[in-house]
Amino acid sequence: MARLAEAHGLFGVLAGTTTGAVYASTATDFVRIAVQVRLGQEHPVTIAEELSILDNVNNGRTVVLVDTAELSAGEAADEVAVIREALGNRPLRHEGPRWKTPAGLPANATAPKAIAVTPKPAQLEVPVWITGSAAASVGSELALPVLARKPEQASGERYVQPAVAGIRGDMKEDRELVSRWAEAGATHLLLELAAGADEAAVLTMVSRYLAPEVGMPHFPRVMSDSKVPLPWPGDEARRS
């Protein structure tokens, strides 16, 4: 799927786990690798270390989609803050409502009062998007993009406004859907394909019609509706 998305010029793919994200990374060269991180399951420094390795494997193409999961808004904000500080370029010394890092535990007598999580990500700043029940609060507190699930949740003011929408493979319906999201201010739309969908056909519809139409005001549809240029003789199978 990651290769297919890249071949169609989409901006990225979403992986449910870091392992899946690593596999998608080494299979591609250009697409962003969005990876879901569920809070409350592991120490945030460990999460940051894993994300940094991922970002070095894909040469700075990582986007983190944080799910606040079962955490309260305050706990989630604190955990996201530790992850971001750990990925940053300053020594980490954090004391919040959920985490104190380094912990300063008596048995760890020789531990210093600050740590540096290494390696650093390849990017100067790893994009972090928020989703989950506490997303609005966490996004507001930390000034991070919140994944919109309905057009009315999107903001046209944000530089980046991620959103997610189910796509059916029906040109008329999907065209209306994508247009609604664009008008609402979505900048990066994660597409959920229906189970059993013909992925190649759906992505062809997206790359040939839907993406150009929202990518340029008053897109002249003749360019999408025209006949597809002939393939190099003998190359028909690859083109189809």
Add this chain to the structure above:
Amino acid sequence: MRFGVGLFSLQCTAMQPRHWTGAYRDMRELAILMEELGYDELWLSEHHFFYDGYCPALLPAAASVLSVTERLRVGTGMLLLPMYDPERLSAVATDLAHRSGGRLDLGVGLGYRDIEFDGHGVSRKQRLPRMLKGLEVLEAAEAAGGPRVWMGAQLVEPVKRAGQRGHPILFSAALPFERCRTLTEVWEEGWAESGRPASQKPALGALRNIWLTEDAKEREAARDWVRASYVQYAGLGWTLPAIGEHQQQDYADETDKAIADTVETTISGSAEECVRQLQQFEAIGIKEIAFRLILDGEPRPALESQLRRLADGVLPRLRDKVPA
């Protein structure tokens, strides 16, 4: 015998600067080369919060290698188990093992640096209980088809415990042959006490510093890269305590002596000499050798040349007739 290469720690050191992203790309390229040359396994190593980016998250690094290879196994040598949530770790490792067709070996160790425990909110006093709890979780996963659990241990009690629990060990390259023999006997005692049948006994493993060459200048350079790579352990504050007749190796406070002793463990010489010394390990039940070839200061062409030389001169003479 089976042969691997390590320890891939993905460092960008003061003596050999490079871009971290390049280190991960190099590892993937070298893994593909290792697979072509017939090596069995690539071994990774973990530390945290070190200036040079010493790899702190082995499973994503392992996934990057497994995703670009088809036969090569990847081992963690060692993942510092007490610092992880064992349930999550087990789920991630099992997923990776399944994705890769069962090519992950999950080596785990205790860890010893206060800073690493404190940075993960773990009291060093809790490292053994957390290790044992973590092992229970990983053993249950292994029994259900998850990755094989290996252990890293250099002292009598943990080595015996590994034998009792049925886990193979990958011995440090810093251990001289005689110390490996002593610890192998300890592991065998543990295995015997567990009552497991001898027929199920796994082969033990050892990292070995090695450089196949008959050229004096090249040998001198390789031994110096070994020296330089063990300077890292001084910075990491590692100590190998004495056991029985075997002396302590304190890299932090007796740096020069510890490093000099370790350099002397390097197997070097002709293919015949390398084979002869490796056969000593095979004779005591250490049949998985990981060549410790990732050295500070070593140029990549030298590494590739050595990989090819060992693959041509040593592997065919010692490896299993039918690769496992």
